[in-house]
Amino acid sequence: MSTVTEIVISERERAFKSELHYWTKIVEGKNQKPGSQDSFFKRVGGKRVFPKNLVEYLRTDGKVTKILDVGAGPCSSLGTGGLQSLNAEIVITGIDPLAVGYNAMLESHTFTAKI
Numbered sequence: 402m403s404t405v406t407e408i409v410i411s412e413r414e415r416a417f418k419s420e421l422h423y424w425t426k427i428v429e430g431k432n433q434k435p436g437s438q439d440s441f442f443k444r445v446g447g448k449r450v451f452p453k454n455l456v457e458y459l460r461t462d463g464k465v466t467k468i469l470d471v472g473a474g475p476c477s478s479l480g481t482g483g484l485q486s487l488n489a490e491i492v493i494t495g496i497d498p499l500a501v502g503y504n505a506m507l508e509s510h511t512f513t514a515k516i
Contacts, residue, residue: 421502424475428510441475445512449480451491459489470495475503 403411426432427441443449451459460466466489470477473495481491497503507513 417499417502420499421506424503425506428475428506428512443480444478445476445507447481449478450482451480451484455479456487456489459484459487459491461488463488466491468493471497473497474499475507 423432424441427437430438432438458466468479468491470479470493474497477493477495479491479493481493484491
């Protein structure tokens with residue numbers, strides 16, 4: 402008979418495998434959701450625009466705004482586009498419990514690891 406801890410760990414491992422599989426399908430162009438691959442390539446290519454609803458929190462005094470993106474996935478969904486006109490510089494640090502798996506997946510598809 403399984404303990405509660407064993408059940409939780411087993412379910413977590415299943416969820417992690419499912420998440421890695423989901424992103425692998427996107428990278429390989431096999432995800433059926435419209436726009437998912439295009440959105441991913443904008444994320445990984447740094448071409449996504451910074452969210453307008455977060456602009457007010459950026460430093461514009463010449464100092465860097467540091468952002469911690471918790472649960473970032475294979476790369477942050479926060480873009481850096483559009484910041485030049487605001488005199489704002491940001492550094493995004495992405496963390497995710499699947500970082501090792503994401504980085505291996507990205508590198509196997511010739512992307513640079515992002516987290």
